[in-house]
Amino acid sequence: MSKKKLGYVLGALLAVSFVGPAFAGMSMENPRVSHHDRDSIRKGAEHFVQYCSGCHSVQYLRYDRLAEDTGMDAEWLEERLILEEGLEHHKPMLSAMAAEDGVNWFGTAVPDLSMTARVRGEDWIYTFLNAYFKDEDQPLGFDNWVQEATAMPHVLVHLQGTPQPVFDDNGRLVDIEVPERGEMSRREYERMTAELTAFLSYAAEPIRADRERMGIWVLLFLMVMTAVFYLLYKEYWRELKQK
Amino acid sequence: MSEQSASGLQSWIDNRFPLTSTWRYHMSEYYVPKNINFWYLFGSLSILVLVIQIVTGIWLTMYYQPSVDRAFSSVEFIMRDVEWGWLMRYLHTVGASAFFAVVYLHMFRCLLYGSYKKPRELLWIIGVLIYLVMMTEAFMGYALPWGQLSYWATQVIVALFGVVPVIGDDLVVWLQGGFLVNEATLGRLFSLHVVGLPLLLIVLVFLHIVALHHVGTSSPDGVEIKQNKDENGKPRDGIPFFPYVVIKDLVGFGIFLIIFCAIVFFAPEFFGYFIERPNLEEANPLQTPEAIHPIWYFTAWYAMLQCIPNEAFGVLVMFAGSMILLFLPWIDRGEVRSIRYRGLGYKIGLAVFIASFLILTWAGMQDPSGAPIVIARIFTAVYFGYFVFLWAYTYFGFEQTKPVPERVTDK
Numbered sequence A: 001m002s003k004k005k006l007g008y009v010l011g012a013l014l015a016v017s018f019v020g021p022a023f024a025g026m027s028m029e030n031p032r033v034s035h036h037d038r039d040s041i042r043k044g045a046e047h048f049v050q051y052c053s054g055c056h057s058v059q060y061l062r063y064d065r066l067a068e069d070t071g072m073d074a075e076w077l078e079e080r081l082i083l084e085e086g087l088e089h090h091k092p093m094l095s096a097m098a099a100e101d102g103v104n105w106f107g108t109a110v111p112d113l114s115m116t117a118r119v120r121g122e123d124w125i126y127t128f129l130n131a132y133f134k135d136e137d138q139p140l141g142f143d144n145w146v147q148e149a150t151a152m153p154h155v156l157v158h159l160q161g162t163p164q165p166v167f168d169d170n171g172r173l174v175d176i177e178v179p180e181r182g183e184m185s186r187r188e189y190e191r192m193t194a195e196l197t198a199f200l201s202y203a204a205e206p207i208r209a210d211r212e213r214m215g216i217w218v219l220l221f222l223m224v225m226t227a228v229f230y231l232l233y234k235e236y237w238r239e240l241k242q243k
Numbered sequence B: 001m002s003e004q005s006a007s008g009l010q011s012w013i014d015n016r017f018p019l020t021s022t023w024r025y026h027m028s029e030y031y032v033p034k035n036i037n038f039w040y041l042f043g044s045l046s047i048l049v050l051v052i053q054i055v056t057g058i059w060l061t062m063y064y065q066p067s068v069d070r071a072f073s074s075v076e077f078i079m080r081d082v083e084w085g086w087l088m089r090y091l092h093t094v095g096a097s098a099f100f101a102v103v104y105l106h107m108f109r110c111l112l113y114g115s116y117k118k119p120r121e122l123l124w125i126i127g128v129l130i131y132l133v134m135m136t137e138a139f140m141g142y143a144l145p146w147g148q149l150s151y152w153a154t155q156v157i158v159a160l161f162g163v164v165p166v167i168g169d170d171l172v173v174w175l176q177g178g179f180l181v182n183e184a185t186l187g188r189l190f191s192l193h194v195v196g197l198p199l200l201l202i203v204l205v206f207l208h209i210v211a212l213h214h215v216g217t218s219s220p221d222g223v224e225i226k227q228n229k230d231e232n233g234k235p236r237d238g239i240p241f242f243p244y245v246v247i248k249d250l251v252g253f254g255i256f257l258i259i260f261c262a263i264v265f266f267a268p269e270f271f272g273y274f275i276e277r278p279n280l281e282e283a284n285p286l287q288t289p290e291a292i293h294p295i296w297y298f299t300a301w302y303a304m305l306q307c308i309p310n311e312a313f314g315v316l317v318m319f320a321g322s323m324i325l326l327f328l329p330w331i332d333r334g335e336v337r338s339i340r341y342r343g344l345g346y347k348i349g350l351a352v353f354i355a356s357f358l359i360l361t362w363a364g365m366q367d368p369s370g371a372p373i374v375i376a377r378i379f380t381a382v383y384f385g386y387f388v389f390l391w392a393y394t395y396f397g398f399e400q401t402k403p404v405p406e407r408v409t410d411k
Helices: A002-014 A038-052 A063-069 A074-081 A099-106 A122-129 A186-204 A208-242 B008-014 B019-028 B038-063 B071-080 B085-113 B121-143 B148-163 B168-176 B183-215 B241-266 B296-307 B311-331 B344-363 B371-395
Strands: A058-062 A132-134 A142-144 A164-167 A173-177 B031-033 B238-240
Touching: A038 A063, A038 A074, A038 A186, A058 A063, A058 A186, A058 B071, A063 A074, A063 A186, A122 A186, A132 A173, A208 B241, B008 B019, B019 B183, B019 B241, B031 B241, B038 B071, B038 B085, B038 B183, B038 B241, B071 B085, B085 B121, B085 B241, B085 B296, B085 B344, B121 B148, B121 B183, B121 B296, B121 B311, B148 B168, B148 B183, B148 B311, B168 B183, B238 B241, B296 B311, B296 B344, B296 B371, B311 B371, B344 B371
Parallel strands: none
Antiparallel strands: A132 A142, A132 A164, A164 A173, B031 B238
16 A cells, blocks of 8 residues: 555656646747846836736735835836735735636636746746737637647737747647737837746846845955965965975 | 963863863864875865754744745745845755765765775764765755655655555654645654754764764875874874864865855756756645656665666665665775775776766656666666675785885875
């Protein structure tokens, strides 16, 4: 019985997971935004509140921390980010939607996006947002090249325009084209999704940019310290060798 | 610090506590071979890392919440809301990996220069015990953030005890405090990780140093400096630990800290080797992660477990892999300690042994199917085969050694 349990645990780990596999042939694209680029993070936060935070929370990120790290003030929070009247600035970024609504509407709880950039990577988020395509067989009318049969509707379709799949002779998906653009040009849409990615990447580890700035000084200090130790070592061992 | 110049306070203390004599015995008059090299640094370094782990661990314990509901979010609280909490956490996670790195190199030094041989058998055994406690400690610490891999790794490790005959089932339930890994399990892991095992570890490290200072530091030549003393009873080829070795080790500490802090500040996840991506997702008992393997310092043992089809035998082999190290001083019958004067067979054997451990470490990170499984089987056999070879090679006198010098050699 217990041997079965071990077998079951090890076996379960080998099985294909519940996370839908990506379509074959899909390659991840890099958003090409630096995590030191505060403007992109700020714009990404604004896009996020406009298009995503209706359903998605970023439960581990507080509004005032975001303002501080992007060099913005309380006024910006009030005007652009906080939709709920009178919400205190130190509160986390929670969506207005209840968890059971997600199950009712999309068949699954809407994931919190605090850690997504660290779990799946920036490239995954950016590519995901650029990988929707029209598929009438899907309940929501769209499928996604990165995550097959995704439960998430293509909420940015009015900005991007309707993306159409391109199949090769064997019926394999090889590309996505957007014949008629939405409100944004291709470059604008890619820019916006890159900014969204930058924001989520920041949200996953707010200290990252500061940590790297600090790290340079730490390493410089340690190098000086080590050099002093080295000179001290030479001094002590010289007298030793003279003996 | 001679008796004559001892201050009033010092002699007051010395009459009540062996301060000066202890300092002399362990520091200013503890003689170390003058030609110890780079490989002798890793003992001191592992003490530095132990201190880093204890200090950062104390701070993490102030904020961490050992409950299934709050463990994951309390770690994110530390990462985001506690002042310098992120630094404490990264020092601790990188510290765990650094601990194994320096201890593996420290153990390698013992194999190079025969530091486990008479009269250092007990010193070696205490060291292997430290390694075993460290692995348990690291496994338990890995469970605490309660990410996906924390949870599933705990499932796997606890389930290993199910292969014990007759009582296996009950043992697993008893260990995890329920029929599943649960709140009670997490409480136990936390308590053992922050109190039980660190106490044991500190006691073992203390005993390790006591044993070391009793038998003395080995030398790269395998020569005992105690056998050649001057008229004052001081080893001719020895230098006092303080200040000479201390200042030399400080240079090593500096270089180590530069590498260590470069990782902490610029790549704390170390490309997914020190913090694995799936573990940044909260534990979900209903969803198995896509792929799971333990963190890098365990993967050699994990490869042994995975590559053997019979689970009970696999568990046995995995534990035997580290336990066999306890018997090394008696498996190796060779009289010559240092690799410098040992036979060619020993040199080749050791190289193959180290290669097999590295290859097993790699194999344990791969998906357990196809080539990695076959490779893991071959090198599990090579790993254990080394000990058989070493015994036969030295017991039957096949080894052609070179003459060992009377005194330590200078660089």
